[in-house]
Amino acid sequence: MTTPIIQPEQGYPIAAIATPVGVGALAVVRISGSRVFDIAQKVFRKKNNPDFRFAQSKGFRAHFGTVHDSEGLIDEVVALVFRAPNSFTKEDMVEFSCHGGPVVVKHLLKVLLDSGCRLAEPGEFTRRAFLNGRIDLLQAEAIGEMIHARTESAFRTAVTQMQGSLSKRLDAMRRALLQSCAMLELELDFSEEEVEFQSRTQLQQELVEMQEELRRLVDSYQHGRILKEGVGTVIAGKPNAGKSTLLNALLGEERSIVSHTPGTTRDYIEECFIHDKTLFRLTDTAGLREGGEEIEHEGIRRSYRKISEADLILYLLDISLDEFLDEVQAIRDFLEHYSNACLIVVANKIDLTQESAERLQQLRGATGCDVCAIAAAKGEGLDLLKQLMSIIAQGLNKQQEASVLVTSLRHYEALRNAFDALVNAQELITRQAETELIAFELRSALDYVGEITGKVVNEEIVNLIFERFCIGK
Ligand SMILES: Nc1nc2c(ncn2[C@@H]2O[C@H](COP(=O)(O)OP(=O)(O)OP(=O)(O)O)[C@@H](O)[C@H]2O)c(=O)[nH]1
Ligand SMILES: [Mg+2]
Structure with a gap:
């Protein structure tokens, strides 16, 4: 490896x-x-x-x-x-x-x-x-992240990482693992004498602590990723709901094509915008509907992929249509299928109906969700929507100040692999398996942890990391 x-x-x-x-x-x-x-x-x-x-x-x-x-x-x-x-x-x-x-x-x-x-x-x-x-290696990557940071908090996290906070924790874990590995390997050398240099109860206790620490780091990735890449926010809904109009209004520029023809947006469009010090990665998607021709189908397939990867979904509907309650089922499906993401129901085109208050009330009752009312084309209600988005983002980021954050997919994967190896080791100890097998799992955990800081070096990874820097850095 x-x-x-x-x-x-x-x-x-x-x-x-x-x-x-x-x-x-x-x-x-x-x-x-x-x-x-x-x-x-x-x-x-x-x-x-x-x-x-x-x-x-x-x-x-x-x-x-x-x-x-x-x-x-x-x-x-x-x-x-x-x-x-x-x-x-x-x-x-x-x-x-x-x-x-x-x-x-x-x-x-x-x-x-x-x-x-x-x-x-x-x-x-x-x-x-x-x-x-x-x-x-971790600090080298942090330098790159610091240079490319788009928000104050992403910058702060990179600085903490550059100063070696995560490195120190991983090094301490590596030393503990190395110690246990050495003891187990010593037992192997004396295998005929059936001695136990490393108490299994103590080892299990240590493994539990390490797993907890790894679990915390692995879990912090969701927040770390959001901090670095922004809150993945997808605007979804039926054709003509005004999704592209909303994207443009939030960005403050005419980025996406707007037209009264349903099915205008085919491929998704992604742009970043910062509100209240939070970075949002905003995606406008193709309107969701049955039928349509091949290209539109592909667009809709991509919409669903983007929706499934979202941190936050803005479900947009046209409240001026008489059949607006037809959307209730779609919203319920979204809540069920994409329960990992946060969802805001946004009722658009309130300028086109006299009955917006009653309709919003009905929609709230039928879905059980709060509904944010806007007129995207006129910029009405957008401040409230942005405020709601910020509150949700703060919720997603609430752990960010608590401790060290994992912000890179590479680190996340290595930490998960290390965690899995420790779980395997633990099981083997419980089953009173051979020392050799336990030592093997600990060694691979050791390698995974070492890969992050570069104590164990994979040349391909090193090349990938430094290629992303600019010349002169
Ligand atoms: N009156 C009014 N018209 C709006 C509003 N928002 C969007 N529209 C109009 O609705 C039509 C559709 O808008 P789009 O933004 O293209 O809708 P979409 O959801 O992106 O549509 P698809 O790309 O086809 O899925 C356009 O003619 C817009 O000008 C609004 O708040 N009020
Ligand atoms: Mg569109």
Whole structure:
């Protein structure tokens, strides 16, 4: 399943622009690797100090000077020196801050590439930080999540993870498992003598505690995922109910095509919007109805898939239609089939009926649900709807401040596998199974936990993680 440890990189000097493209007050180009001080020396002249040598500079020192190529001056810069191992990558590093024009930065990068660096791959600085033991895999992923965080709370969770809170808990669990494994394996070495180095009662007690801890982490994924990706909110209902109109109104832009022809939306449309510091991933779906032709069928199939994955369903209906009560059964079916999701019944087009109050009352009575009344096309009732959505989101996120959160599918799966292995081990102990079998399950739990922080390294996973970073990070 896993290969033990990737060879540390040779520290080939790499260079990259570390700041976003475009015009800014300043930009940073960073270099890292074994010969970067010699390379920096070739291009940099310190102001009023021709004898300055990077190789002799202390770490964390800033030097003001100029950078040159064969044709002359490129820019005035500040060169910040980091000496291994006290740098982000644990290698020697220099960060050049120059003026923030795109042409200047590219010139600076080019002269460093011409002088012996190669262009860094996406995430290569962070990858080196990981391979050189500066951070674990979980912390490296947290850096990526921090950069891409779209809300304050997603950012905070990533920062906590970067500081190693989850890593510490997993490392403690790994140590405990390692200890038990070692004891069991020792028993195997002395198998003829029938000694028990590891008390089974004590081991079972420890396994129960670990399972509880793993269960808490596994359960936190629902909240962690919502925090990172947003509350998966699907607008569903019959054709022409006004779903696309509602999506556009919530987004504040004409994203989805609106038309009086039923069956306008075919494929689903997904967009994010933030309300009250909460991120919602909003999906407009094809209207649900029987019949229709092939493409519409496929659209409806996709609607149902999206609905089944939703955290929150906005069931939209046209309250101005005389047959509005026909929707009651559909709403009851939704409540039954998608009981994992929260549901808000939204009655649209209240502007088209004089009897909206009575009709809403009837709908509430028949479904047992609260009904939110809106006129999507006019923006009426949307504030209340958004408020309701926020309250539900807060409910979904209520555990987020409580403890460490799992926000990545990779971690979630590894934790579940570790949990299953511990359950197996527990059963084996109860059945008084052979020590070898128990040790095997504990070992696999150990590997799964180690996979998360990168103590046990799977090269494919490492590649996948760092590919998602930008160049220069
Ligand atoms: N009067 C009124 N008309 C509305 C309202 N909301 C939507 N409409 C109209 O209803 C029609 C259908 O709206 P859409 O948003 O395309 O409906 P839909 O649910 O996305 O329909 P499908 O994509 O076919 O499933 C359009 O002509 C809209 O202008 C509303 O609040 N009041
Ligand atoms: Mg539509």
